[in-house]
Amino acid sequence: MSNPEQIKTDVLVVGGGNAALCAAMTAREAGAKVLLLESAPKDFRGGNSRHTRNIRYLHHRGNDCLTGPYLEDEFWEDLLQVTGGQTHAQLARLTIRESADIGQWMNAHGCHFQPPLRGTLHLARTNAHFLGGGKALMNAYYATAGKLGVEIMYEADVRDLEIRDGKFEAAIFEFEGASQKVRAKSVVVASGGFQANLTWLKECWGEAADNFIIRGSPYDRGRPLRVLLDHGAKPVGDPRQCHAVAIDARAPKFDGGIVTRLDCVSFGIVVNKNARRFYDEGEDFWPKRYAIWGRLVAHQPDQIAFSILDSKSIDLFMPSVFPPVEADTIGELATKLELDPTALEAVVTEFNKSIRPGTFDPSILDDCATKALEPPKSHWARPLDTPPFYGYPLRPGITFTYLGITVNAKAQVIMQDGQAAPNIHAAGEIMAGNILGQGYMAGFGLTIGTVFGRIAGKEAARFAIDGFA
Numbered sequence: 264m265s266n267p268e269q270i271k272t273d274v275l276v277v278g279g280g281n282a283a284l285c286a287a288m289t290a291r292e293a294g295a296k297v298l299l300l301e302s303a304p305k306d307f308r309g310g311n312s313r314h315t316r317n318i319r320y321l322h323h324r325g326n327d328c329l330t331g332p333y334l335e336d337e338f339w340e341d342l343l344q345v346t347g348g349q350t351h352a353q354l355a356r357l358t359i360r361e362s363a364d365i366g367q368w369m370n371a372h373g374c375h376f377q378p379p380l381r382g383t384l385h386l387a388r389t390n391a392h393f394l395g396g397g398k399a400l401m402n403a404y405y406a407t408a409g410k411l412g413v414e415i416m417y418e419a420d421v422r423d424l425e426i427r428d429g430k431f432e433a434a435i436f437e438f439e440g441a442s443q444k445v446r447a448k449s450v451v452v453a454s455g456g457f458q459a460n461l462t463w464l465k466e467c468w469g470e471a472a473d474n475f476i477i478r479g480s481p482y483d484r485g486r487p488l489r490v491l492l493d494h495g496a497k498p499v500g501d502p503r504q505c506h507a508v509a510i511d512a513r514a515p516k517f518d519g520g521i522v523t524r525l526d527c528v529s530f531g532i533v534v535n536k537n538a539r540r541f542y543d544e545g546e547d548f549w550p551k552r553y554a555i556w557g558r559l560v561a562h563q564p565d566q567i568a569f570s571i572l573d574s575k576s577i578d579l580f581m582p583s584v585f586p587p588v589e590a591d592t593i594g595e596l597a598t599k600l601e602l603d604p605t606a607l608e609a610v611v612t613e614f615n616k617s618i619r620p621g622t623f624d625p626s627i628l629d630d631c632a633t634k635a636l637e638p639p640k641s642h643w644a645r646p647l648d649t650p651p652f653y654g655y656p657l658r659p660g661i662t663f664t665y666l667g668i669t670v671n672a673k674a675q676v677i678m679q680d681g682q683a684a685p686n687i688h689a690a691g692e693i694m695a696g697n698i699l700g701q702g703y704m705a706g707f708g709l710t711i712g713t714v715f716g717r718i719a720g721k722e723a724a725r726f727a728i729d730g731f732a
């Protein structure tokens with residue numbers, strides 16, 4: 264890249280996570296010259312994709328890494344359930360069908376899978392887990408992309424796209440302290456959501472956003488998304504919607520990943536900073552409910568809550584990277600958590616008294632429930648009476664935002680007038696809102712990114728080589 268003004272390529276890929284790499288490798292394999300611009304430094308490359316662990320895909324039989332079949336109808340029903348039907352049926356069906364045996368393609372591009380895992384999320388049949396997690400997956404993809412001849416620039420932050428009459432011409436990016444331009448015949452924008460853009464989050468959520476923790480990459484600031492919207496791309500998804508889980512409040516502001524997630528909520532009670540309970544902690548199994556708790560905590564005063572447990576439950580869940588706050592009495596625990604001791608003691612006493620006898624069993628929706636308590640605790644309600652007592656502070660942990668760009672089945676960006684931009688493609692989180700109008704399904708973010716990354720790469724290469732979409 265000695266003379267930056269002369270940078271020219273066939274296919275430009277904006278972003279350096281899963282969707283970007285799938286697009287870049289596919290476009291290169293189709294014969295196009297490909298340049299990938301990743302805003303993060305090399306050590307932090309891979310966006311949110313480097314925090315992932317598993318991918319969900321259609322398969323007709325079990326194999327070394329999946330315990331049984333997962334067919335189209337079941338996949339579709341699962342998607343309808345989590346989205347409440349808010350999905351673009353054609354694109355969703357396409358995603359499911361095109362995911363068939365994706366594991367083989369991933370293998371061929373350097374990914375290694377591990378044998379099925381037992382764990383809190385019960386995904387052994389539907390989702391394949393990568394050996395070494397998302398970081399290893401990204402390293403493998405970067406190595407393969409490099410071998411294929413994809414050119415990669417790190418710390419290359421795309422600031423603008425030159426689009427004339429709905430057609431992409433060039434991108435402007437910051438590199439080594441200077442503004443540079445790259446001309447390309449087509450572009451794939453795969454720059455993720457805008458969850459790391461604290462100003463944008465604040466526009467949507469107000470002051471509350473100051474207390475959000477971003478679980479993933481600080482480089483997913485949504486600049487290319489904003490640029491596309493400003494150029495007239497048709498938005499999809501609610502700007503205020505995001506995937507948020509309850510995580511340990513002591514997690515770093517960015518990039519804490521999965522180890523800061525807390526799975527203890529259903530085994531105790533959760534109170535806000537006024538020591539008041541605010542939701543049924545035992546409504547359903549935790550994997551089905553963990554994604555609503557980020558939002559619940561976001562609506563509490565100062566966006567903080569506390570999970571309170573006793574020693575009967577402390578070994579029932581995967582521990583967070585931070586140890587719990589521990590005390591011999593509820594009052595002492597309250598003081599350590601900076602809660603009003605009298606108020607917390609009163610809540611615990613009322614909770615303990617409301618529990619009707621049952622047989623505790625964390626593997627089923629058991630009959631241990633409260634009676635005449637508001638809000639109720641519907642399952643796994645046991646008195647908090649056995650010291651030591653434990654507390655974990657909780658904050659909303661934002662996984663990704665939902666606002667994105669409308670695309671068609673060729674991964675082409677749809678403009679406000681309904682026309683498809685012939686040489687502008689989008690893949691991954693930036694267009695996931697077409698398929699996930701609300702809710703989330705474990706391992707499906709990568710499915711969307713892999714399927715649409717490959718489609719975008721193929722179509723962008725076709726346009727670059729043949730000159731038409």
Ligand SMILES: Cc1cc2nc3c(=O)[nH]c(=O)nc-3n(C[C@H](O)[C@H](O)[C@H](O)COP(=O)(O)OP(=O)(O)OC[C@H]3O[C@@H](n4cnc5c(N)ncnc54)[C@H](O)[C@@H]3O)c2cc1C
Pocket residue numbers: 277278279280281282283300301302303308309310311312313314315316317318319419420421422453454455456478479480482483484485486487519520521661662663690691692693705706707708709710712
């Ligand atoms: C903790 C955690 C765990 C997760 N676990 C899973 C899981 O197990 N399975 C699953 O399917 N999903 C999981 N997800 C969701 C998953 O990470 C996303 O759905 C997926 O990684 C999105 O891929 P992407 O390529 O669209 O975006 P990303 O991987 O976020 O990549 C976006 C890329 O764009 C780059 N970029 C941004 N702006 C610019 C710019 N202006 N110029 C150049 N580059 C730019 C970023 O640096 C980054 O490289 C998890 C998310 C988190 C946070």
